Amino acid sequence: MSELKERIRADLKESMKAKEKVRTGTIRMLLAAIQAAETEGSKHEVDDNDIISIVAREIKKRRESADIYRINGRDDLADNELAEAEVLEAYQPQQLDDGALAALVDEAVAETGAHSMAQMGQVMKAATAKAAGRVDGKRLSEAVKAHLSQ
Structure with a gap:
C-alpha cells in the first residue's frame, strides 16, 4: 500500500475518534474515489502519483460546485464544499509559488x-x-x- 494511502486511512481513524464530521466524510469520499480508481479497468493498486491526481480532481470538483452554489445563492452549501476542498488540500504536495x-x-x-x-x-x-x-x-x-x- 502506498504511503499516502496509509496516511489517509490513519487520518480517517483519527478524525472518527475526534468526531470531526466534515473531515471524516471528506476522507471517506476520497478513499471511495481511490478504490474506484483501483477497480476500474484492470485491477491494480494506485501509487502516490495516482492518488495526488485523484486528490486534485476531487478538489477541482469541490471548487466548481462551490462556484455554482454561490451563483445560485446557496452560500451554506458553497462553504461546505470549500471546507471539503480544504481537507483534501492536506494531501497535495507543496504548491509552487x-x-x-x-x-x-x-x-x-x-x-x-x-x-x-x-x-x-x-x-x-x-x-x-x-x-x-x-x-x-x-x-x-x-x-x-x-x-x-x-
Whole structure:
C-alpha cells in the first residue's frame, strides 16, 4: 500500500475518534474515489502519483460546485464544499509559488521550442509533467498563456 494511502486511512481513524464530521466524510469520499480508481479497468493498486491526481480532481470538483452554489445563492452549501476542498488540500504536495511556476513554464517553453499560442498544447503537456500535481491546471494554463502571448 502506498504511503499516502496509509496516511489517509490513519487520518480517517483519527478524525472518527475526534468526531470531526466534515473531515471524516471528506476522507471517506476520497478513499471511495481511490478504490474506484483501483477497480476500474484492470485491477491494480494506485501509487502516490495516482492518488495526488485523484486528490486534485476531487478538489477541482469541490471548487466548481462551490462556484455554482454561490451563483445560485446557496452560500451554506458553497462553504461546505470549500471546507471539503480544504481537507483534501492536506494531501497535495507543496504548491509552487509564482516564481517557481514562471521558471517551470520558461523551462517547458524552451524544451518544446514553442513561440506562439498555436503550440500551447505542447507546452501544457510538458509543463504538466514537470509540475507533477504541484500546481492547479487553471493556474498553469494562465501562466503558459501569459508567457506565449508576450
